[in-house]
Amino acid sequence: MNSHSDKRVRTIDRVNASLAERYARERRFRTAGLAAVSLGLLFVSFLFISIVGNGYTAFHQTKIALEVFFDPQQLDPDGRHDYDALTRADYGGLVKASMRNSFPAVKTRQEKRALYAMVSSGAAFELQHMVLADPSLIGTTQAVWLTADDDIDMLVKGHIDRSVPESERRVDDRTLAWVERLEQEGALKRRFNTAFFTNGDSREPELAGIAGAVMGSCYVLLVTLLLAFPIAVATAVYLEEFAPRNRWTDLIEVNINNLAAVPSIVFGLLGLAVFINFFGLPRSAALVGGLVLTLMTLPTIIIASRAALKSVPPSIREAALGVGASQQQTIFHHVLPLALPGMLTGTIIGMAQALGETAPLLMIGMVAFIVDIPGGALDPATVLPVQIFLWADSPERAFVERTSGAIMVLLFFLVTMNALAVVLRKRFERRW
Amino acid sequence: MHTTIQYMAAENTLAPAVSGDGGQALAEDSRDFAGTVGDVTVANPAMTARNVNVWYGEQQAIIDTSLDIGKSQVISMIGPSGCGKSTFIRCLNRMNDTIDSCRVTGDIRLEGQNIYDKKLDVVPLRAQVGMVFQKPNPFPKSIYDNVAYGPRIHGLAEDKQGVDEIVETSLSKAGLWDEVKDRLGEPGTGLSGGQQQRLCIARTIAVSPEVILMDEPCSALDPIATATIEELIDELRQHYAIAIVTHSMQQAARVSQRTAYFHLGRLIEVGATDDIFTNPGHRLTEDYITGRFG
Numbered sequence: 001m002n003s004h005s006d007k008r009v010r011t012i013d014r015v016n017a018s019l020a021e022r023y024a025r026e027r028r029f030r031t032a033g034l035a036a037v038s039l040g041l042l043f044v045s046f047l048f049i050s051i052v053g054n055g056y057t058a059f060h061q062t063k064i065a066l067e068v069f070f071d072p073q074q075l076d077p078d079g080r081h082d083y084d085a086l087t088r089a090d091y092g093g094l095v096k097a098s099m100r101n102s103f104p105a106v107k108t109r110q111e112k113r114a115l116y117a118m119v120s121s122g123a124a125f126e127l128q129h130m131v132l133a134d135p136s137l138i139g140t141t142q143a144v145w146l147t148a149d150d151d152i153d154m155l156v157k158g159h160i161d162r163s164v165p166e167s168e169r170r171v172d173d174r175t176l177a178w179v180e181r182l183e184q185e186g187a188l189k190r191r192f193n194t195a196f197f198t199n200g201d202s203r204e205p206e207l208a209g210i211a212g213a214v215m216g217s218c219y220v221l222l223v224t225l226l227l228a229f230p231i232a233v234a235t236a237v238y239l240e241e242f243a244p245r246n247r248w249t250d251l252i253e254v255n256i257n258n259l260a261a262v263p264s265i266v267f268g269l270l271g272l273a274v275f276i277n278f279f280g281l282p283r284s285a286a287l288v289g290g291l292v293l294t295l296m297t298l299p300t301i302i303i304a305s306r307a308a309l310k311s312v313p314p315s316i317r318e319a320a321l322g323v324g325a326s327q328q329q330t331i332f333h334h335v336l337p338l339a340l341p342g343m344l345t346g347t348i349i350g351m352a353q354a355l356g357e358t359a360p361l362l363m364i365g366m367v368a369f370i371v372d373i374p375g376g377a378l379d380p381a382t383v384l385p386v387q388i389f390l391w392a393d394s395p396e397r398a399f400v401e402r403t404s405g406a407i408m409v410l411l412f413f414l415v416t417m418n419a420l421a422v423v424l425r426k427r428f429e430r431r432w
Numbered sequence: 433m434h435t436t437i438q439y440m441a442a443e444n445t446l447a448p449a450v451s452g453d454g455g456q457a458l459a460e461d462s463r464d465f466a467g468t469v470g471d472v473t474v475a476n477p478a479m480t481a482r483n484v485n486v487w488y489g490e491q492q493a494i495i496d497t498s499l500d501i502g503k504s505q506v507i508s509m510i511g512p513s514g515c516g517k518s519t520f521i522r523c524l525n526r527m528n529d530t531i532d533s534c535r536v537t538g539d540i541r542l543e544g545q546n547i548y549d550k551k552l553d554v555v556p557l558r559a560q561v562g563m564v565f566q567k568p569n570p571f572p573k574s575i576y577d578n579v580a581y582g583p584r585i586h587g588l589a590e591d592k593q594g595v596d597e598i599v600e601t602s603l604s605k606a607g608l609w610d611e612v613k614d615r616l617g618e619p620g621t622g623l624s625g626g627q628q629q630r631l632c633i634a635r636t637i638a639v640s641p642e643v644i645l646m647d648e649p650c651s652a653l654d655p656i657a658t659a660t661i662e663e664l665i666d667e668l669r670q671h672y673a674i675a676i677v678t679h680s681m682q683q684a685a686r687v688s689q690r691t692a693y694f695h696l697g698r699l700i701e702v703g704a705t706d707d708i709f710t711n712p713g714h715r716l717t718e719d720y721i722t723g724r725f726g
Contacts, residue, residue, distance in 0.1 A: 315569035323582035323639055324559035334571060
């Protein structure tokens with residue numbers, strides 16, 4: 001009895017002696033984990049701060065207030081308000097005349113050209129829109145806010161330093177003086193940049209927008225979703241539930257897993273060779289982009305769907321088989337509904353991957369400069385990440401902020417999609 | 433889930449020699465086996481199994497076993513873990529089909545029909561031979577849908593009212609109606625363990641089977657829930673042939689009229705429950721029920 005209790009005391013002493021070291025080890029592990037997470041958060045916040053810091057100004061655009069006289073002589077000499085004539089009239093002349101009126105001191109040809117350059121070339125179209133919408137404006141004088149040129153925009157936003165010598169500045173002293181006069185008169189203001197969301201791409205930064213790229217991305221993702229989800233789910237169900245286990249299915253399985261690791265640009269080359277060169281589908285079309293991204297996302301969704309099917313507990317299958325459900329009834333009534341949240345999550349992750357993909361789309365010509373907003377899956381289009389790539393490559397200073405602005409929009413879509421995946425998973429998750 | 437069930441002509445000789453360690457061990461351990469003690473047949477059988485052999489790959493799990501399942505009585509299968517009792521009852525509704533490597537030979541008949549016949553459809557078979565599992569496994573659906581599922585897929589009711597009736601009678605037979613009649617729309621997974629198991633029994637009897645197989649139905653339940661299920665089994669005996677696998681000899685003694693003792697893949701002894709527990713005919717049975725192993 002005595003020796004027994006001695007032994008017990010010794011055991012507890014040993015446990016106590018090792019306890020401090022054990023806790024210290026656990027603490028070290030926790031600290032390391034915490035440090036890793038903090039570092040990750042630091043980099044993410046750095047990324048976000050840098051993008052938002054660069055890009056938030058893209059959502060504003062400098063406008064110039066001008067007194068515009070809608071001269072009937074120029075616009076509508078016949079006075080018939082003919083639509084074609086109004087469309088073809090010289091609105092650029094109106095803008096120039098208003099600028100001359102605002103700055104009567106400007107006389108020489110060279111000076112005039114510098115003066116006209118302060119207003120965007122898109123200003124004429126803004127006036128055209130106004131007149132076509134309301135022809136009664138003809139003959140009146142209106143105070144109109146017109147889009148300023150990107151150089152003026154950059155100057156107002158402080159991206160061009162006014163204190164450096166003229167030779168190192170994109171805006172010369174003469175223009176700078178005009179801008180300062182306009183600022184004093186309150187005729188230069190920053191307004192919300194609707195054009196950024198409603199316009200297609202443009203060579204002029206102040207007119208460039210993401211609407212074309214967003215529509216292109218929508219069409220591409222729509223094609224991808226409509227093809228990838230049903231094909232992937234059907235493949236996963238067949239391979240997981242019906243296919244015999246033999247060398248062929250092993251081969252297919254290995255290939256699917258390998259395809260998930262193939263660099264995406266290879267899918268672009270495949271799309272170029274098969275869809276464009278062999279089947280003759282149009283270049284730069286969202287349809288081809290969607291097909292290529294379908295190929296790219298299929299393995300991801302198939303793997304996620306198979307994992308979801310595998311995770312359905314065998315007891316549910318046994319229960320269904322036990323009451324006499326056929327194999328197909330078991331799968332469609334019980335297994336598939338339980339696996340669906342996992343499948344949807346995999347699909348959304350795959351879609352998010354497709355939304356951010358650039359390289360394969362370069363191969364099928366979606367990198368072209370496309371001004372028009374695509375109206376269908378067969379129209380030439382570009383997508384958001386490619387638009388970002390294009391703008392990042394442009395020399396104008398104003399494209400820097402637009403690049404960041406477009407990245408912010410892309411991130412917004414990605415975060416929304418991932419949040420949707422989380423919500424769907426939470427909503428449809430069932431306990432068993 | 434491709435199955436590779438092969439049907440072989442039943443052999444009346446002893447189990448064929450099998451290769452692999454499992455087979456060897458089985459053969460050696462049962463050196464003194466000289467055939468099942470007791471009468472494997474009953475006067476009024478619901479199912480008859482003759483010379484059944486089951487392999488999992490190279491491993492033989494059931495060796496040359498013959499046994500009848502009698503109508504309106506409960507037969508319990510007892511024996512140490514891994515003796516093949518679960519494997520045996522899973523042969524009776526071909527649940528073993530879902531295991532790729534499983535191979536069954538022998539002759540198992542339900543109403544004179546060989547259930548391992550290649551032409552036989554397992555769907556009606558499983559409607560006739562229902563099964564209740566070890567762990568309660570209600571579908572993650574409402575209580576009503578759990579019970580209504582079987583009748584619906586088999587088209588047992590003409591209309592919604594017919595389904596309602598089946599659900600009510602099944603739940604009543606399973607002794608669950610009074611507890612759940614006000615919350616049929618709630619998920620079946622929200623019930624307690626014992627209630628879930630009774631729901632699974634209701635789900636099984638909703639398709640009006642001839643035979644109910646129960647694979648350790650109480651092993652995941654507390655003693656009170658177990659007592660309720662045992663009473664239920666005793667009541668169900670009037671309408672169904674019941675085969676129950678259990679680890680509890682007390683349970684076997686309480687609920688069954690016949691008991692079969694399995695040991696290492698062989699049916700050692702079968703007989704009236706009272707006889708087996710008071711006067712076992714085989715040394716292994718005696719050792720097991722007196723607690724010398726198992």
